[in-house]
Amino acid sequence: MNEYLDMFLTFSRIGALTFGGGYAMxxxxxxxxxERKHWAEPEEIMDYYAIGQCLPGIIAVNTAAFIGERRRxxxxxxxxxxxxxxxxxxxxxxxxxxxxxxxxxxxxKNAFAGIRVCVCVLIYNAVLKLWKKAIIDAKAFVIFACVFxxxxxxxxxxxxxxxxxxxxxxxxxxLGVKKA
Amino acid sequence: xxxxxxxxxFMKIGLFTVGGGMACVPFLLAxxxxxxxxxxxxxxxMIAISESTPGPIGINMATYTGYTVEGIVGxxxxxxxxxxxxxxxxxxxxxxxxxxxxxxxxxxxxxGLRPASTGLIAAAGVSVAVLSLVNTDAFMAxxxxxxxxxxxxxxxxxxxxxxxxVKKTKNLHPVFYIAAxxxxxxxxxxxGI
Numbered sequence: 001m002n003e004y005l006d007m008f009l010t011f012s013r014i015g016a017l018t019f020g021g022g023y024a025m026x027x028x029x030x031x032x033x034x035e036r037k038h039w040a041e042p043e044e045i046m047d048y049y050a051i052g053q054c055l056p057g058i059i060a061v062n063t064a065a066f067i068g069e070r071r072r073x074x075x076x077x078x079x080x081x082x083x084x085x086x087x088x089x090x091x092x093x094x095x096x097x098x099x100x101x102x103x104x105x106x107x108x109k110n111a112f113a114g115i116r117v118c119v120c121v122l123i124y125n126a127v128l129k130l131w132k133k134a135i136i137d138a139k140a141f142v143i144f145a146c147v148f149x150x151x152x153x154x155x156x157x158x159x160x161x162x163x164x165x166x167x168x169x170x171x172x173x174x175l176g177v178k179k180a
Numbered sequence: 181x182x183x184x185x186x187x188x189x190f191m192k193i194g195l196f197t198v199g200g201g202m203a204c205v206p207f208l209l210a211x212x213x214x215x216x217x218x219x220x221x222x223x224x225x226m227i228a229i230s231e232s233t234p235g236p237i238g239i240n241m242a243t244y245t246g247y248t249v250e251g252i253v254g255x256x257x258x259x260x261x262x263x264x265x266x267x268x269x270x271x272x273x274x275x276x277x278x279x280x281x282x283x284x285x286x287x288x289x290x291x292g293l294r295p296a297s298t299g300l301i302a303a304a305g306v307s308v309a310v311l312s313l314v315n316t317d318a319f320m321a322x323x324x325x326x327x328x329x330x331x332x333x334x335x336x337x338x339x340x341x342x343x344x345x346v347k348k349t350k351n352l353h354p355v356f357y358i359a360a361x362x363x364x365x366x367x368x369x370x371x372g373i
Contacts, residue, residue: 057266088235103228114365123305147299169292
């Protein structure tokens with residue numbers, strides 16, 4: 001199969017299977033991009049996701065563009081970004097055109113309440129996999145704990161955490177500061 | 181020309197929205213006041229639909245708004261407006277990182293970013309868990325007996341076992357579990373209706 005078509009279709013599948021925000025995309029990325037296609041290492045997915053958070057725009061689209069660019073340059077970036085957006089275009093247009101009151105249907109509400117439970121479990125599993133790659137020593141654990149607790153208990157923008165973590169990483173690795 | 185304006189407005193929303201789909205809601209509200217393209221009530225419908233369909237929420241919102249304003253062409257233009265400018269930005273940064281990927285500062289930053297990324301995702305997981313496993317109304321009313329949603333807890337426990345412990349089901353595609361959970365949600369009335 002043409003490689004661009006393969007990339008477009010793979011990211012379309014990820015877009016169509018992402019329920020919720022960009023973070024819900026992670027289990028799909030691990031399955032499709034890391035395990036099936038071997039287009040990226042698990043560590044890279046984390047880098048792209050962290051950087052994707054800090055950039056303007058939609059996290060899922062940014063992450064897709066990063067992976068596509070790494071694989072096939074500028075064209076690859078566009079193909080993957082459009083691939084992840086494509087299913088929304090089709091699904092939403094159909095709903096907007098033909099199905100009034102979609103979000104109020106009992107079946108839709110019940111189905112999504114079930115899906116949300118599943119998404120929690122999938123994210124938990126995804127975090128377990130990431131954990132082994134990211135929390136490689138005590139200092140990394142401190143960074144994890146700070147970001148996790150601050151994002152659960154405060155409304156501070158994640159951009160600040162990402163920037164602070166990058167600075168802490170540079171301080172630890174480059175300047176050999178003992179405590180982050 | 182309305183399509184050009186639609187593209188321009190959504191390009192602005194894309195470039196000024198940082199941190200995920202719901203962050204674009206205030207911008208969409210301002211856009212409705214400024215242009216009268218859709219009403220506030222329509223915007224609420226759009227948010228509800230965007231949250232209850234697959235796909236990134238920001239893209240869903242752009243598509244729905246575009247469709248409301250100018251039909252299918254509007255949906256395509258608004259989506260491209262949100263996607264293209266930010267993708268260009270991502271591409272520039274990706275190329276920059278590639279040329280500096282062995283630089284010690286970039287490597288140091290990555291060392292810090294990975295645990296931070298894991299922390300952000302774990303925190304997002306916690307907020308979905310609170311939403312789906314805890315009955316917040318009961319929590320606020322201090323009715324401790326009904327704080328947890330028993331049906332959701334049972335489903336979560338079964339899914340955890342199937343995805344981690346059972347050899348045969350452990351490596352199934354996530355979509356299988358999502359579809360099964362949707363069916364369970366409908367059959368057992370997970371939303372309580």
